[in-house]
Amino acid sequence: xxxxxxxxxxxxxxxxxxxxxxxxxxxxxxxxxxxxxxxxxxxxxxxxxxxxxxxxxxxxxxxxxxxxxxxxxxxxxxxxxxxxxxxxxxxxxxxxxxxxxxxxxxxxxxxxxxxxxxxxxxxxxxxxxxxxxxxxxxxxxxxxxxxxxxxxxxxxxxxxxxxxxxxxxxxxxxxxxxxxxxxxxxxxxxxxxxxxxxxxxxxxxxxxxxxxxxxxxxxxxxxxxxxxxxxxxxxxxxxxxxxxxxxxxxxxxxxxxxxxxxxxxxxxxxxxxxxxxxxxxxxxxxxxxxxxxxxxxxxxxxxxxxxxxxxxxxxxxxxxxxxxxxxxxxxxxxxxxxxxxxxxxxxxxxxxxxxxxxxxxxxxxxxxxxxxxxxxxxxxxxxxxxxxxxxxxxxxxxxxxxxxxxxxxxxxxxxxxxxxxxxxxxxxxxxxxxxxxxxxxxxxxxxxxxxxxxxxxxxxxxxxxxxxxxxxxxxxxxxxxxxxxxxxxxxxxx
Ligand code: CS2
Numbered sequence: 001x002x003x004x005x006x007x008x009x010x011x012x013x014x015x016x017x018x019x020x021x022x023x024x025x026x027x028x029x030x031x032x033x034x035x036x037x038x039x040x041x042x043x044x045x046x047x048x049x050x051x052x053x054x055x056x057x058x059x060x061x062x063x064x065x066x067x068x069x070x071x072x073x074x075x076x077x078x079x080x081x082x083x084x085x086x087x088x089x090x091x092x093x094x095x096x097x098x099x100x101x102x103x104x105x106x107x108x109x110x111x112x113x114x115x116x117x118x119x120x121x122x123x124x125x126x127x128x129x130x131x132x133x134x135x136x137x138x139x140x141x142x143x144x145x146x147x148x149x150x151x152x153x154x155x156x157x158x159x160x161x162x163x164x165x166x167x168x169x170x171x172x173x174x175x176x177x178x179x180x181x182x183x184x185x186x187x188x189x190x191x192x193x194x195x196x197x198x199x200x201x202x203x204x205x206x207x208x209x210x211x212x213x214x215x216x217x218x219x220x221x222x223x224x225x226x227x228x229x230x231x232x233x234x235x236x237x238x239x240x241x242x243x244x245x246x247x248x249x250x251x252x253x254x255x256x257x258x259x260x261x262x263x264x265x266x267x268x269x270x271x272x273x274x275x276x277x278x279x280x281x282x283x284x285x286x287x288x289x290x291x292x293x294x295x296x297x298x299x300x301x302x303x304x305x306x307x308x309x310x311x312x313x314x315x316x317x318x319x320x321x322x323x324x325x326x327x328x329x330x331x332x333x334x335x336x337x338x339x340x341x342x343x344x345x346x347x348x349x350x351x352x353x354x355x356x357x358x359x360x361x362x363x364x365x366x367x368x369x370x371x372x373x374x375x376x377x378x379x380x381x382x383x384x385x386x387x388x389x390x391x392x393x394x395x396x397x398x399x400x401x402x403x404x405x406x407x408x409x410x411x412x413x414x415x416x417x418x419x420x421x422x423x424x425x426x427x428x429x430x431x432x433x434x435x436x437x438x439x440x441x442x443x444x445x446x447x448x449x450x451x452x453x454x455x456x457x458x459x460x461x462x463x464x465x466x467x468x469x470x471x472x473x474x475x476x477x478x479x480x481x482x483x484x485x486x487x488x489x490x491x492x493x494x
Contacts, residue, residue, distance in 0.1 A: 137383030
Protein backbone atom coordinates (compact mmCIF):
# COMPACT_ATOMS: atom_id res chain seq x y z
CA UNK A 1 0.00 0.00 0.00
CA UNK A 2 1.17 3.51 -0.71
CA UNK A 3 1.25 6.40 1.71
CA UNK A 4 -1.57 8.94 1.56
CA UNK A 5 -0.75 12.29 -0.03
CA UNK A 6 -2.00 14.40 -2.94
CA UNK A 7 -0.35 12.13 -5.51
CA UNK A 8 -1.89 9.00 -4.04
CA UNK A 9 -5.41 10.34 -4.55
CA UNK A 10 -5.72 9.08 -8.10
CA UNK A 11 -4.73 5.56 -7.07
CA UNK A 12 -7.41 5.07 -4.41
CA UNK A 13 -10.12 2.48 -5.04
CA UNK A 14 -13.41 3.94 -6.35
CA UNK A 15 -15.12 3.05 -3.07
CA UNK A 16 -13.16 5.85 -1.38
CA UNK A 17 -14.92 9.14 -1.98
CA UNK A 18 -12.76 12.16 -2.89
CA UNK A 19 -13.43 15.89 -2.96
CA UNK A 20 -14.28 17.39 -6.34
CA UNK A 21 -12.81 20.87 -5.77
CA UNK A 22 -9.42 22.03 -7.01
CA UNK A 23 -7.49 22.04 -3.75
CA UNK A 24 -4.70 24.23 -5.12
CA UNK A 25 -7.10 27.10 -5.65
CA UNK A 26 -8.39 27.10 -2.05
CA UNK A 27 -7.42 29.63 0.63
CA UNK A 28 -7.41 29.50 4.40
CA UNK A 29 -10.18 31.56 5.99
CA UNK A 30 -10.57 29.72 9.30
CA UNK A 31 -7.85 29.02 11.84
CA UNK A 32 -8.86 26.14 14.07
CA UNK A 33 -7.28 25.74 17.49
CA UNK A 34 -6.69 22.12 18.56
CA UNK A 35 -7.04 19.60 15.77
CA UNK A 36 -8.52 16.59 17.55
CA UNK A 37 -10.31 13.67 15.93
CA UNK A 38 -13.68 15.25 16.64
CA UNK A 39 -12.76 18.41 14.75
CA UNK A 40 -11.52 16.35 11.81
CA UNK A 41 -14.67 14.17 11.74
CA UNK A 42 -17.06 17.06 12.20
CA UNK A 43 -16.14 20.61 11.19
CA UNK A 44 -13.57 19.50 8.59
CA UNK A 45 -16.15 17.15 7.06
CA UNK A 46 -18.76 19.93 6.79
CA UNK A 47 -16.23 22.33 5.32
CA UNK A 48 -15.05 19.65 2.89
CA UNK A 49 -18.61 19.58 1.53
CA UNK A 50 -18.81 23.36 1.62
CA UNK A 51 -15.67 23.85 -0.46
CA UNK A 52 -17.29 22.08 -3.38
CA UNK A 53 -19.86 24.90 -3.57
CA UNK A 54 -19.21 27.87 -5.86
CA UNK A 55 -17.78 30.95 -4.15
CA UNK A 56 -16.66 29.14 -1.00
CA UNK A 57 -13.00 28.56 -1.86
CA UNK A 58 -11.74 31.08 0.72
CA UNK A 59 -12.88 29.03 3.72
CA UNK A 60 -10.29 26.28 4.10
CA UNK A 61 -8.95 25.42 7.54
CA UNK A 62 -5.52 26.01 9.02
CA UNK A 63 -5.27 23.63 11.99
CA UNK A 64 -3.20 24.57 15.03
CA UNK A 65 -1.84 22.11 17.59
CA UNK A 66 -1.52 23.73 21.02
CA UNK A 67 -0.22 20.99 23.27
CA UNK A 68 3.23 19.45 23.10
CA UNK A 69 2.57 15.74 23.59
CA UNK A 70 3.28 12.52 21.69
CA UNK A 71 -0.04 12.68 19.90
CA UNK A 72 0.57 16.18 18.60
CA UNK A 73 4.16 15.31 17.63
CA UNK A 74 2.74 12.52 15.45
CA UNK A 75 0.49 15.07 13.74
CA UNK A 76 3.42 17.40 13.28
CA UNK A 77 5.19 14.63 11.41
CA UNK A 78 2.29 13.04 9.58
CA UNK A 79 0.19 15.99 8.41
CA UNK A 80 2.85 17.67 6.24
CA UNK A 81 3.92 14.28 4.82
CA UNK A 82 0.28 13.61 3.89
CA UNK A 83 -0.34 17.13 2.49
CA UNK A 84 -2.75 17.48 5.44
CA UNK A 85 -5.04 14.84 3.92
CA UNK A 86 -6.65 12.04 5.91
CA UNK A 87 -9.42 9.50 5.56
CA UNK A 88 -12.69 9.58 7.46
CA UNK A 89 -14.67 6.32 7.77
CA UNK A 90 -18.32 6.64 8.83
CA UNK A 91 -20.43 3.80 10.17
CA UNK A 92 -24.22 3.96 9.82
CA UNK A 93 -26.45 1.96 12.19
CA UNK A 94 -27.65 -0.17 9.24
CA UNK A 95 -24.11 -1.43 8.61
CA UNK A 96 -23.25 0.90 5.72
CA UNK A 97 -19.59 1.96 5.76
CA UNK A 98 -18.39 5.06 3.92
CA UNK A 99 -14.78 6.02 3.31
CA UNK A 100 -13.76 9.50 2.26
CA UNK A 101 -10.64 11.60 1.91
CA UNK A 102 -11.01 14.98 3.60
CA UNK A 103 -9.14 17.88 2.02
CA UNK A 104 -10.41 20.92 3.93
CA UNK A 105 -7.44 21.25 6.26
CA UNK A 106 -5.00 23.12 4.06
CA UNK A 107 -2.31 23.80 6.59
CA UNK A 108 -1.18 22.71 10.05
CA UNK A 109 0.89 24.72 12.53
CA UNK A 110 2.39 23.45 15.77
CA UNK A 111 2.13 26.32 18.22
CA UNK A 112 4.73 25.21 20.81
CA UNK A 113 7.45 25.22 18.13
CA UNK A 114 6.53 28.54 16.58
CA UNK A 115 3.93 30.67 18.36
CA UNK A 116 4.81 33.66 16.15
CA UNK A 117 3.76 31.80 13.02
CA UNK A 118 0.40 31.03 14.61
CA UNK A 119 -0.12 34.64 15.69
CA UNK A 120 0.83 35.85 12.20
CA UNK A 121 -1.68 33.47 10.58
CA UNK A 122 -4.42 34.51 12.99
CA UNK A 123 -3.65 38.18 12.40
CA UNK A 124 -3.66 37.76 8.61
CA UNK A 125 -6.64 39.62 7.07
CA UNK A 126 -7.55 36.41 5.16
CA UNK A 127 -8.37 34.75 8.50
CA UNK A 128 -11.95 35.68 9.20
CA UNK A 129 -12.94 33.06 11.77
CA UNK A 130 -11.04 31.39 14.60
CA UNK A 131 -12.77 28.22 15.76
CA UNK A 132 -11.91 25.99 18.68
CA UNK A 133 -12.33 22.49 20.08
CA UNK A 134 -10.25 22.70 23.22
CA UNK A 135 -12.55 20.44 25.34
CA UNK A 136 -14.63 21.39 28.35
CA UNK A 137 -11.53 21.58 30.53
CA UNK A 138 -9.74 23.96 28.16
CA UNK A 139 -11.84 26.96 29.18
CA UNK A 140 -9.90 27.45 32.41
CA UNK A 141 -13.08 28.16 34.37
CA UNK A 142 -13.70 28.14 38.08
CA UNK A 143 -16.31 25.38 38.56
CA UNK A 144 -18.21 27.25 41.25
CA UNK A 145 -18.42 30.71 39.67
CA UNK A 146 -17.71 30.13 35.97
CA UNK A 147 -15.04 32.85 36.13
CA UNK A 148 -11.93 32.59 33.95
CA UNK A 149 -9.04 31.70 36.24
CA UNK A 150 -6.42 34.44 35.89
CA UNK A 151 -4.26 33.03 38.66
CA UNK A 152 -3.31 29.72 37.02
CA UNK A 153 0.43 29.46 36.29
CA UNK A 154 -0.20 29.14 32.54
CA UNK A 155 -2.37 32.28 32.36
CA UNK A 156 0.08 34.17 34.56
CA UNK A 157 2.92 33.19 32.23
CA UNK A 158 0.96 34.39 29.22
CA UNK A 159 -0.03 37.70 30.83
CA UNK A 160 3.59 38.35 31.74
CA UNK A 161 4.74 37.50 28.24
CA UNK A 162 1.87 38.23 25.80
CA UNK A 163 4.03 37.77 22.70
CA UNK A 164 4.54 34.08 23.48
CA UNK A 165 1.05 32.70 24.09
CA UNK A 166 0.44 29.04 24.88
CA UNK A 167 -3.32 28.68 25.36
CA UNK A 168 -6.20 29.25 22.97
CA UNK A 169 -7.13 32.43 24.82
CA UNK A 170 -3.59 33.73 24.86
CA UNK A 171 -3.45 33.29 21.07
CA UNK A 172 -6.89 34.78 20.41
CA UNK A 173 -6.20 37.87 22.52
CA UNK A 174 -2.70 38.27 21.08
CA UNK A 175 -3.94 38.05 17.50
CA UNK A 176 -6.87 40.39 18.11
CA UNK A 177 -4.45 42.90 19.61
CA UNK A 178 -2.28 42.70 16.48
CA UNK A 179 -5.32 43.20 14.27
CA UNK A 180 -6.57 46.18 16.26
CA UNK A 181 -3.12 47.80 16.24
CA UNK A 182 -2.79 47.27 12.48
CA UNK A 183 -6.33 48.45 11.70
CA UNK A 184 -7.38 45.00 10.44
CA UNK A 185 -10.99 43.94 11.00
CA UNK A 186 -11.29 41.32 13.75
CA UNK A 187 -12.26 37.69 13.27
CA UNK A 188 -15.25 35.86 14.69
CA UNK A 189 -14.46 33.46 17.54
CA UNK A 190 -16.49 30.27 17.20
CA UNK A 191 -16.39 27.71 20.01
CA UNK A 192 -17.25 24.15 18.95
CA UNK A 193 -17.06 22.57 22.41
CA UNK A 194 -19.76 20.84 24.41
CA UNK A 195 -20.44 23.63 26.83
CA UNK A 196 -23.67 25.33 27.62
CA UNK A 197 -23.63 28.73 25.88
CA UNK A 198 -20.21 27.97 24.47
CA UNK A 199 -20.09 31.35 22.71
CA UNK A 200 -20.86 33.21 25.93
CA UNK A 201 -18.24 31.17 27.80
CA UNK A 202 -15.62 31.73 25.08
CA UNK A 203 -16.39 35.45 25.16
CA UNK A 204 -15.98 35.58 28.94
CA UNK A 205 -12.59 33.86 28.69
CA UNK A 206 -11.32 36.10 25.89
CA UNK A 207 -12.53 39.34 27.50
CA UNK A 208 -11.18 38.39 30.95
CA UNK A 209 -7.80 37.53 29.46
CA UNK A 210 -7.76 40.75 27.41
CA UNK A 211 -8.87 42.96 30.31
CA UNK A 212 -6.09 41.58 32.47
CA UNK A 213 -3.65 42.61 29.76
CA UNK A 214 -5.12 45.87 28.57
CA UNK A 215 -8.65 47.03 29.47
CA UNK A 216 -8.89 49.09 26.27
CA UNK A 217 -8.28 45.96 24.24
CA UNK A 218 -10.99 44.22 26.27
CA UNK A 219 -13.42 47.04 25.44
CA UNK A 220 -12.47 46.92 21.72
CA UNK A 221 -13.08 43.16 21.62
CA UNK A 222 -16.38 43.56 23.44
CA UNK A 223 -17.55 46.01 20.75
CA UNK A 224 -16.09 44.46 17.62
CA UNK A 225 -15.82 40.69 18.00
CA UNK A 226 -18.68 38.21 17.92
CA UNK A 227 -18.78 34.84 19.63
CA UNK A 228 -21.51 32.72 18.05
CA UNK A 229 -22.62 29.72 20.08
CA UNK A 230 -22.85 26.39 18.35
CA UNK A 231 -24.06 22.87 18.99
CA UNK A 232 -21.82 20.20 17.53
CA UNK A 233 -22.58 16.51 17.40
CA UNK A 234 -20.97 13.43 15.89
CA UNK A 235 -19.70 10.47 17.90
CA UNK A 236 -16.01 10.12 17.13
CA UNK A 237 -14.26 7.26 18.91
CA UNK A 238 -10.57 7.05 19.60
CA UNK A 239 -8.80 5.21 16.75
CA UNK A 240 -6.96 2.15 18.01
CA UNK A 241 -4.14 0.52 16.09
CA UNK A 242 -6.45 -2.22 14.85
CA UNK A 243 -9.02 0.35 13.69
CA UNK A 244 -6.35 2.20 11.75
CA UNK A 245 -5.12 -1.02 10.15
CA UNK A 246 -8.65 -2.02 9.17
CA UNK A 247 -9.64 1.27 7.57
CA UNK A 248 -6.29 1.62 5.85
CA UNK A 249 -6.71 -1.84 4.34
CA UNK A 250 -10.21 -0.91 3.20
CA UNK A 251 -9.05 2.42 1.74
CA UNK A 252 -5.98 0.88 0.13
CA UNK A 253 -3.67 3.54 1.51
CA UNK A 254 -1.43 4.17 4.52
CA UNK A 255 -2.88 7.02 6.51
CA UNK A 256 -1.04 7.58 9.78
CA UNK A 257 -3.95 9.54 11.21
CA UNK A 258 -7.24 8.11 9.97
CA UNK A 259 -10.47 9.15 11.71
CA UNK A 260 -13.61 7.09 12.26
CA UNK A 261 -17.07 8.25 13.29
CA UNK A 262 -20.74 7.48 13.21
CA UNK A 263 -22.77 8.56 10.17
CA UNK A 264 -24.96 10.98 12.13
CA UNK A 265 -23.83 14.61 12.29
CA UNK A 266 -25.43 17.82 13.46
CA UNK A 267 -24.08 21.36 13.59
CA UNK A 268 -26.31 24.20 14.73
CA UNK A 269 -24.71 27.63 14.63
CA UNK A 270 -25.82 31.00 15.89
CA UNK A 271 -25.80 33.29 12.87
CA UNK A 272 -23.62 36.07 14.29
CA UNK A 273 -20.37 36.61 12.36
CA UNK A 274 -18.47 39.92 12.27
CA UNK A 275 -16.24 39.30 9.26
CA UNK A 276 -18.27 37.23 6.82
CA UNK A 277 -19.04 33.54 7.04
CA UNK A 278 -19.06 30.43 4.88
CA UNK A 279 -22.42 29.30 3.52
CA UNK A 280 -22.37 26.33 5.86
CA UNK A 281 -26.09 25.78 5.38
CA UNK A 282 -25.23 24.49 1.89
CA UNK A 283 -23.21 21.76 3.61
CA UNK A 284 -26.00 20.73 5.98
CA UNK A 285 -25.36 22.94 9.02
CA UNK A 286 -28.31 24.76 10.60
CA UNK A 287 -27.84 28.53 10.93
CA UNK A 288 -30.25 29.77 13.60
CA UNK A 289 -30.85 32.89 15.70
CA UNK A 290 -30.72 30.97 19.00
CA UNK A 291 -28.73 27.79 19.63
CA UNK A 292 -29.62 27.58 23.28
CA UNK A 293 -32.36 24.91 23.15
CA UNK A 294 -30.23 22.71 20.85
CA UNK A 295 -27.22 22.94 23.13
CA UNK A 296 -29.22 22.18 26.23
CA UNK A 297 -30.83 19.13 24.65
CA UNK A 298 -27.53 17.80 23.32
CA UNK A 299 -25.41 18.29 26.42
CA UNK A 300 -28.05 17.27 28.95
CA UNK A 301 -29.35 14.31 26.97
CA UNK A 302 -26.58 12.90 24.77
CA UNK A 303 -23.42 13.86 26.67
CA UNK A 304 -25.04 13.32 30.07
CA UNK A 305 -26.34 9.89 29.00
CA UNK A 306 -22.87 8.98 27.84
CA UNK A 307 -21.59 9.70 31.35
CA UNK A 308 -24.60 7.95 32.92
CA UNK A 309 -23.74 4.72 31.14
CA UNK A 310 -19.95 4.93 31.04
CA UNK A 311 -19.13 4.95 34.77
CA UNK A 312 -21.32 1.96 35.71
CA UNK A 313 -20.29 0.26 32.46
CA UNK A 314 -16.56 0.57 33.06
CA UNK A 315 -16.90 -0.52 36.69
CA UNK A 316 -18.88 -3.56 35.55
CA UNK A 317 -15.99 -4.54 33.28
CA UNK A 318 -17.69 -3.58 29.99
CA UNK A 319 -15.68 -2.07 27.19
CA UNK A 320 -17.77 -0.12 24.72
CA UNK A 321 -20.73 2.24 24.73
CA UNK A 322 -22.70 -0.37 22.83
CA UNK A 323 -21.90 -3.05 25.44
CA UNK A 324 -23.26 -0.71 28.10
CA UNK A 325 -26.43 0.47 26.34
CA UNK A 326 -27.49 -3.08 25.48
CA UNK A 327 -26.98 -4.17 29.08
CA UNK A 328 -30.64 -4.28 30.24
CA UNK A 329 -30.02 -2.52 33.55
CA UNK A 330 -27.74 0.21 32.22
CA UNK A 331 -30.03 0.66 29.22
CA UNK A 332 -32.99 1.21 31.59
CA UNK A 333 -30.96 3.61 33.70
CA UNK A 334 -30.14 5.76 30.68
CA UNK A 335 -33.64 5.69 29.28
CA UNK A 336 -35.30 6.55 32.58
CA UNK A 337 -32.70 9.23 33.24
CA UNK A 338 -33.59 10.99 29.98
CA UNK A 339 -37.34 10.39 30.32
CA UNK A 340 -37.81 11.29 33.97
CA UNK A 341 -34.85 13.42 35.04
CA UNK A 342 -34.11 15.54 31.99
CA UNK A 343 -36.90 15.79 29.39
CA UNK A 344 -39.50 17.27 31.78
CA UNK A 345 -37.12 20.17 32.48
CA UNK A 346 -36.17 21.02 28.88
CA UNK A 347 -37.98 22.76 26.05
CA UNK A 348 -37.70 21.00 22.72
CA UNK A 349 -35.73 22.76 19.97
CA UNK A 350 -37.63 23.39 16.73
CA UNK A 351 -38.00 20.14 14.81
CA UNK A 352 -36.50 17.99 17.58
CA UNK A 353 -39.23 16.41 19.73
CA UNK A 354 -37.34 15.22 22.81
CA UNK A 355 -38.74 11.67 23.07
CA UNK A 356 -37.67 11.11 19.43
CA UNK A 357 -34.29 12.63 20.19
CA UNK A 358 -33.93 10.26 23.16
CA UNK A 359 -34.73 7.25 20.96
CA UNK A 360 -32.24 8.46 18.35
CA UNK A 361 -29.54 8.77 21.00
CA UNK A 362 -30.18 5.22 22.20
CA UNK A 363 -30.05 3.94 18.61
CA UNK A 364 -26.77 5.82 18.01
CA UNK A 365 -25.22 4.41 21.18
CA UNK A 366 -26.28 0.92 20.02
CA UNK A 367 -24.43 1.19 16.69
CA UNK A 368 -22.44 -2.07 16.48
CA UNK A 369 -19.62 -0.72 14.30
CA UNK A 370 -18.54 2.52 15.92
CA UNK A 371 -16.68 0.78 18.76
CA UNK A 372 -16.63 3.83 21.04
CA UNK A 373 -14.75 2.86 24.23
CA UNK A 374 -16.15 3.66 27.64
CA UNK A 375 -12.70 4.85 28.69
CA UNK A 376 -13.02 7.75 26.20
CA UNK A 377 -16.30 8.79 27.80
CA UNK A 378 -15.27 8.39 31.44
CA UNK A 379 -12.00 10.26 30.78
CA UNK A 380 -11.75 13.87 31.95
CA UNK A 381 -14.84 13.38 34.09
CA UNK A 382 -13.62 16.18 36.34
CA UNK A 383 -14.21 18.63 33.48
CA UNK A 384 -17.25 16.92 31.96
CA UNK A 385 -19.46 16.23 34.99
CA UNK A 386 -19.92 19.88 35.98
CA UNK A 387 -21.07 20.59 32.40
CA UNK A 388 -23.00 17.44 31.53
CA UNK A 389 -24.59 16.43 34.85
CA UNK A 390 -24.56 19.28 37.39
CA UNK A 391 -27.34 21.40 35.82
CA UNK A 392 -29.77 18.47 35.80
CA UNK A 393 -28.78 17.42 39.31
CA UNK A 394 -29.30 20.97 40.61
CA UNK A 395 -32.64 21.17 38.88
CA UNK A 396 -33.76 17.91 40.51
CA UNK A 397 -32.61 19.15 43.91
CA UNK A 398 -34.45 22.45 43.43
CA UNK A 399 -37.68 20.77 42.32
CA UNK A 400 -37.59 17.90 44.82
CA UNK A 401 -37.12 15.37 42.01
CA UNK A 402 -35.88 11.77 42.12
CA UNK A 403 -32.14 11.88 42.78
CA UNK A 404 -31.24 8.22 43.02
CA UNK A 405 -30.35 7.61 39.38
CA UNK A 406 -27.91 10.49 39.30
CA UNK A 407 -26.63 9.82 42.83
CA UNK A 408 -25.83 6.30 41.68
CA UNK A 409 -23.71 7.61 38.80
CA UNK A 410 -21.91 10.12 41.04
CA UNK A 411 -21.12 7.18 43.34
CA UNK A 412 -19.81 5.31 40.30
CA UNK A 413 -17.66 8.32 39.37
CA UNK A 414 -16.04 8.28 42.82
CA UNK A 415 -15.38 4.54 42.51
CA UNK A 416 -13.94 5.10 39.02
CA UNK A 417 -11.47 7.57 40.52
CA UNK A 418 -10.23 4.67 42.66
CA UNK A 419 -9.37 2.85 39.41
CA UNK A 420 -10.68 -0.68 40.04
CA UNK A 421 -13.50 -2.63 38.35
CA UNK A 422 -15.91 -4.97 40.14
CA UNK A 423 -13.71 -7.81 38.94
CA UNK A 424 -10.76 -6.25 40.74
CA UNK A 425 -9.01 -5.17 37.57
CA UNK A 426 -6.97 -1.99 37.95
CA UNK A 427 -7.20 0.87 35.43
CA UNK A 428 -5.80 4.38 35.44
CA UNK A 429 -8.50 7.03 35.20
CA UNK A 430 -7.52 9.61 32.57
CA UNK A 431 -8.04 12.85 34.47
CA UNK A 432 -5.78 15.55 33.03
CA UNK A 433 -7.58 18.32 34.92
CA UNK A 434 -7.02 16.76 38.35
CA UNK A 435 -3.91 17.79 40.23
CA UNK A 436 -2.16 15.39 42.61
CA UNK A 437 -3.82 17.08 45.56
CA UNK A 438 -7.26 16.71 43.94
CA UNK A 439 -6.54 13.01 43.36
CA UNK A 440 -5.55 12.70 47.00
CA UNK A 441 -8.90 14.17 48.10
CA UNK A 442 -10.66 11.38 46.21
CA UNK A 443 -9.05 8.74 48.40
CA UNK A 444 -11.00 9.44 51.57
CA UNK A 445 -14.70 9.88 52.31
CA UNK A 446 -13.89 12.81 54.57
CA UNK A 447 -12.44 14.82 51.72
CA UNK A 448 -13.83 13.51 48.44
CA UNK A 449 -16.75 15.93 48.28
CA UNK A 450 -14.42 18.89 48.64
CA UNK A 451 -12.95 18.12 45.21
CA UNK A 452 -13.50 21.03 42.80
CA UNK A 453 -15.50 18.78 40.46
CA UNK A 454 -18.29 18.73 43.07
CA UNK A 455 -18.38 22.51 43.51
CA UNK A 456 -20.98 22.92 40.81
CA UNK A 457 -23.30 20.30 42.35
CA UNK A 458 -25.79 21.34 45.05
CA UNK A 459 -24.87 18.71 47.63
CA UNK A 460 -26.63 18.68 51.02
CA UNK A 461 -25.47 16.28 53.77
CA UNK A 462 -28.38 14.00 52.88
CA UNK A 463 -27.17 13.72 49.28
CA UNK A 464 -23.62 13.06 50.39
CA UNK A 465 -24.84 10.20 52.62
CA UNK A 466 -26.88 8.75 49.77
CA UNK A 467 -23.94 8.80 47.34
CA UNK A 468 -21.56 7.41 49.94
CA UNK A 469 -23.93 4.59 50.91
CA UNK A 470 -24.33 3.63 47.28
CA UNK A 471 -20.59 3.63 46.65
CA UNK A 472 -19.88 1.58 49.78
CA UNK A 473 -22.61 -0.83 48.90
CA UNK A 474 -21.11 -1.22 45.41
CA UNK A 475 -17.74 -2.00 46.96
CA UNK A 476 -19.38 -4.87 48.81
CA UNK A 477 -21.86 -6.18 46.29
CA UNK A 478 -20.86 -4.88 42.89
CA UNK A 479 -22.25 -2.24 40.54
CA UNK A 480 -25.03 -4.35 39.02
CA UNK A 481 -26.57 -5.32 42.38
CA UNK A 482 -26.84 -1.71 43.50
CA UNK A 483 -28.10 -0.56 40.10
CA UNK A 484 -30.77 -3.27 40.29
CA UNK A 485 -31.99 -1.77 43.58
CA UNK A 486 -31.93 1.78 42.21
CA UNK A 487 -34.06 0.69 39.25
CA UNK A 488 -36.47 -1.27 41.42
CA UNK A 489 -36.88 1.67 43.84
CA UNK A 490 -37.30 4.32 41.17
CA UNK A 491 -39.47 2.36 38.73
CA UNK A 492 -38.73 1.64 35.11
CA UNK A 493 -39.69 4.11 32.39
CA UNK A 494 -43.11 3.48 30.93
C1 CS2 B 1 -18.82 12.38 24.77
C2 CS2 B 1 -18.68 13.27 23.56
O1 CS2 B 1 -16.70 13.01 25.52
C3 CS2 B 1 -17.79 12.60 25.85
O2 CS2 B 1 -18.07 12.29 27.00
O3 CS2 B 1 -20.11 12.49 25.29
O4 CS2 B 1 -17.38 13.24 23.05
C4 CS2 B 1 -19.67 12.89 22.46
O5 CS2 B 1 -19.31 11.66 21.86
C5 CS2 B 1 -19.75 13.96 21.40
O6 CS2 B 1 -20.11 15.15 22.03
C6 CS2 B 1 -20.76 13.56 20.35
O7 CS2 B 1 -21.07 14.65 19.57
